Amino acid sequence: MATVHPEHDLNCLTLEELEAHARTMMDKQTRDYYNEGSDSNTTLRENTTAYSKYRIRPRVLRDVSRIDSSVPLFGHINSVPLGVAPTAMQRLAHSDGELGTARACKKAKVAMGLSSFATQSLEEVAEASEGNPNVLQLYLFEEREHSRKLIQRAKKAGFKAVFLTVDTPFLGRRNMEIRNQFKLPSHLKVKNFAEEESPVPPEAVDGEGDSGKREGMRPKMQRKASRAGYTEGNRRVPPSGPITFHSHAPNPTLCWERDIGWLKQECGPEMEVWLKGIATGEDALLAVHHGVDGIVVSNHGGRQLNGAMATIDALPEVVEAVQGKIPVHVDGGIRHGTDVFKALALGADFVWVGRPALWGLAYKGQAGVELMLKLLTDEIRLCMSLAGTTSVKEISKEYLVKMDNSGFVSKL
Numbered sequence: 001m002a003t004v005h006p007e008h009d010l011n012c013l014t015l016e017e018l019e020a021h022a023r024t025m026m027d028k029q030t031r032d033y034y035n036e037g038s039d040s041n042t043t044l045r046e047n048t049t050a051y052s053k054y055r056i057r058p059r060v061l062r063d064v065s066r067i068d069s070s071v072p073l074f075g076h077i078n079s080v081p082l083g084v085a086p087t088a089m090q091r092l093a094h095s096d097g098e099l100g101t102a103r104a105c106k107k108a109k110v111a112m113g114l115s116s117f118a119t120q121s122l123e124e125v126a127e128a129s130e131g132n133p134n135v136l137q138l139y140l141f142e143e144r145e146h147s148r149k150l151i152q153r154a155k156k157a158g159f160k161a162v163f164l165t166v167d168t169p170f171l172g173r174r175n176m177e178i179r180n181q182f183k184l185p186s187h188l189k190v191k192n193f194a195e196e197e198s199p200v201p202p203e204a205v206d207g208e209g210d211s212g213k214r215e216g217m218r219p220k221m222q223r224k225a226s227r228a229g230y231t232e233g234n235r236r237v238p239p240s241g242p243i244t245f246h247s248h249a250p251n252p253t254l255c256w257e258r259d260i261g262w263l264k265q266e267c268g269p270e271m272e273v274w275l276k277g278i279a280t281g282e283d284a285l286l287a288v289h290h291g292v293d294g295i296v297v298s299n300h301g302g303r304q305l306n307g308a309m310a311t312i313d314a315l316p317e318v319v320e321a322v323q324g325k326i327p328v329h330v331d332g333g334i335r336h337g338t339d340v341f342k343a344l345a346l347g348a349d350f351v352w353v354g355r356p357a358l359w360g361l362a363y364k365g366q367a368g369v370e371l372m373l374k375l376l377t378d379e380i381r382l383c384m385s386l387a388g389t390t391s392v393k394e395i396s397k398e399y400l401v402k403m404d405n406s407g408f409v410s411k412l
């Protein structure tokens, strides 16, 4: 007699299957925008494949009948050491959009990062989260007033922290996005910026089209960028006109001395300030020096500097530099519970997943994100028990070995 597993979606038992279903459910522009990395996608690929050089050393004959996979985060208990990373424009995937993600995170008791460039407002997301902790991802604009308003709103709505994205002085070159002439469909809006902040000028800079600070732009794009007020000969001027992600998200002027202090002051005691996009021990030390509350080792899901290290390879030097002074999180390429275990064993306190939530949304809206979180939660808990660990704090590098190219295994 066949075993019945009523709690499973038999069409979708892994994130790989979820990705495959999602592919068939998104239009080409959305699929390409979500899934691609920058340039030739080397870093995008290595973010996932780099995990396979680590293998787990399981311990046995320990009572693993009770597993506690929870961790504290922002004064709450997170059910697993995993959250949903901020990704822009989630209503492209499904009309549930960011509200669907927020409700799924609330149900699974995991934190959610909300992109500044969300298609539902931060207040709506806070309401849907019903007290589940959220983080606002911030692109700190050159026009500070917009950012100041956003920070104040996040504070009022109860967001626990701001994740300042620091790996986007310019946007990476995403070729499919350029080829598809990516454009936010007219029924969707970036909802965190009021209409009066995004007046559409007569030339209409074709929505989210080509209007921005992307290195290697074609001449036509350059003309549009300059119409949007970005360059005047050799003199740089801050972008003006409608707030689009191409024009406003990247900010090449950001720097340690001026901007981190400003942000800490704006966030006050109510919201923590974290840096998202740290990839070296040197910058991790500077982050500690500048008094931030935590860092996320990230390369933006392989969408920024192609050829940068996979995040799991950058993690150990960051952990070594920080010496436990502030929490270290990591994202990029995490697709299995065993990846989460490996990241924790290498010293991360917590991990975030980006694209898997978008695939979940595309598959079945909120229910698809719930499914994705359930798959990963089950895998994390199973991995912990099969490795002989009953709580997250037990997971250490004693549980890992590293293989070199010739298959030689060494303890860490």
Ligand SMILES: Cc1cc2nc3c(=O)[nH]c(=O)nc-3n(C[C@H](O)[C@H](O)[C@H](O)COP(=O)(O)O)c2cc1C
Pocket: 033, 034, 035, 047, 085, 086, 087, 088, 115, 116, 117, 137, 165, 276, 298, 299, 300, 301, 302, 303, 331, 332, 333, 334, 352, 353, 354, 355, 356
């Ligand atoms: C479609 C897409 C949109 C993203 N939007 C943002 C964003 O608005 N802000 C940000 O800091 N990171 C953004 N990211 C990066 C994610 O926060 C995260 O670093 C990355 O997705 C992790 O890699 P993973 O997708 O392999 O899990 C985006 C990533 C993707 C794939």
Ligand SMILES: CC(C)CC(=O)C(=O)O
Pocket: 088, 117, 171, 245, 246, 249, 250, 300, 303
């Ligand atoms: C608003 C954006 C620049 C979104 C983003 O970070 C991305 O597409 O990688």
